[in-house]
Amino acid sequence: MKLSSRKMTKEFAIDVLTWYYDPPYDLYNNVVTDEAICELLNEGYTAVVDGREELIGFYCSGQAAQVPAIKESVAYSKPAVDVGVGLHPKLTGQGYGTVFLSFILNELEGLNPDSTFRLTVAKFNKRAIRLYENIGFKMECEFKTENNEFFTMVKW
Template identity: 30%
Template sequence: MDKPITQFQIAPMEEAHGAEICTWHYDSPYDIYSWLPWEQMKALDVEFGNPVIRTEQYISVLDQDGSLVGFAQYFPLQGVTRLGIGLKPELCGNGLGKSFVEAIVAEARRRKPENEIDLEVLTWNTRAIRAYQKVGFTITDLYEKMTPGGVSKPFYCMVYKGDSSSAQ
């Protein structure tokens, strides 16, 4: 990552992207967001290890050079596009969050313009919450939910209200 990222591109998630994402490892406490090994994801036929789910729900986010820098999941809910978002670990905390999330929201709006857009985030993840708020997400609910590790933790639901800086 020698050159700074100046733009993000949305692309279909290829199998190679899924395999690469499975090699990403986040430092604690963000390690909760690390995935199972790729061969295990495929064998279990889960998430982007399942070709149909990968095609229907996941996208890859690429930088201007076409390198994989993140991904998003668009959960299929009635009247709502729920986002799942992941940025490559070494890019986290470098000020890319706002433009990264803006690209993902723009794609959600393109896919289903009539839908509300929301996401769930662990309440301790202030770094992500700040990025979401900069894009125009607002905390609307607080509840306990199971984490991928099987532990119940507090989550916020955040709903996209639009970029507050562009509202007059």
């Protein structure tokens, strides 16, 4: 699968916000609002397209990739480049994750050489945790919010 990054546009943002994930992954569902569109356009999100220029996912880095309610906790106290990713629901669970995440990490490594990368993942998301471990991420921290439990995972 040939992947390329593109500037997040309003059209891409609306597309991402309409993606529907079946339970238990519905934690990742969104609602199209002006505020949500603005976040995707202004918080460092990047669209990922395939060889046909179809949107297949997105990524962000920095604070946009952190769980907002926990930003001040020990989970994010060590220096690292936080990475957030989203793959189109029609492509999840089909073996595309390794190519998708490797593409994103290669792009970010070019911008942040010799950095530690950190992902935050919902504790129930065994499929994503397995992918991250296979790419070399290790568990670092566990934390809870009012509604969910998460892990941070790091890769040096």
